[in-house]
Amino acid sequence: KKRVAILISGGGSNMVTLVNSMTGDHPARPCLVLSNVPAAGGLAKAEALGISTAIVDHRNFTGDRAGFEAALNEVLEAHSPDIICLAGFMRILTEGFTGHWAGRCLNIHPSLLPKYKGLHTHQRAIEAGDAEAGCSVHEVTAELDGGPVLGQVRVPVLPGDDAASLAARVLAEEHKLYPAVLRRYAEGNRTPLYLP
Numbered sequence: 001k002k003r004v005a006i007l008i009s010g011g012g013s014n015m016v017t018l019v020n021s022m023t024g025d026h027p028a029r030p031c032l033v034l035s036n037v038p039a040a041g042g043l044a045k046a047e048a049l050g051i052s053t054a055i056v057d058h059r060n061f062t063g064d065r066a067g068f069e070a071a072l073n074e075v076l077e078a079h080s081p082d083i084i085c086l087a088g089f090m091r092i093l094t095e096g097f098t099g100h101w102a103g104r105c106l107n108i109h110p111s112l113l114p115k116y117k118g119l120h121t122h123q124r125a126i127e128a129g130d131a132e133a134g135c136s137v138h139e140v141t142a143e144l145d146g147g148p149v150l151g152q153v154r155v156p157v158l159p160g161d162d163a164a165s166l167a168a169r170v171l172a173e174e175h176k177l178y179p180a181v182l183r184r185y186a187e188g189n190r191t192p193l194y195l196p
């Protein structure tokens with residue numbers, strides 16, 4: 001089976017859905033959950049699920065992004081992952097990381113890429129008056145949120161939505177999309193998946 005390492009910074013709800021999806025005849029299994037935030041709530045959830053965890057605290061690498069990325073790479077290499085899933089990992093990654101894992105690294109982003117790369121995606125969609133929002137899974141390249149899209153789900157923006165209500169609606173779809181795309185990716189299928 002393919003070995004999957006999952007990178008988190010926060011609550012890890014996407015990480016939990018990915019881990020729970022990798023059962024039975026699934027072609028992959030989780031090998032590590034790695035956080036850049038020592039207090040990330042997802043670490044305890046990973047431990048409860050019996051997954052190895054690690055922390056690489058970016059605050060130990062102030063002004064040294066290359067050092068941070070080398071430390072991530074070293075911890076990851078020790079677990080020999082075939083696939084890396086970024087799941088709410090909130091540090092920008094550059095060539096030192098993306099080049100190392102090219103063709104092996106996925107991210108989930110809470111917008112309909114190529115719209116709204118970066119932060120505050122839901123607030124920006126609401127302020128733009130968009131009728132639809134959603135989420136995307138894409139391959140990670142050195143261009144922030146710019147790699148090839150591997151799957152998307154759309155949700156309506158409803159009257160009265162604020163960023164929090166829209167984020168909750170999108171997150172529920174993230175939990176369907178990311179496991180579906182990971183499974184296909186582990187099977188070697190790079191055709192984009194557009195869920196209804």
Ligand code: GAR
Pocket residue numbers: 008009010011012013014015042087088089090108109110118171174
């Ligand atoms: C998710 O909505 C994910 O799409 C987003 O952070 C949240 C993490 O939630 N990621 C980004 O904004 C990446 N720039 P989780 O920790 O519960 O999975």
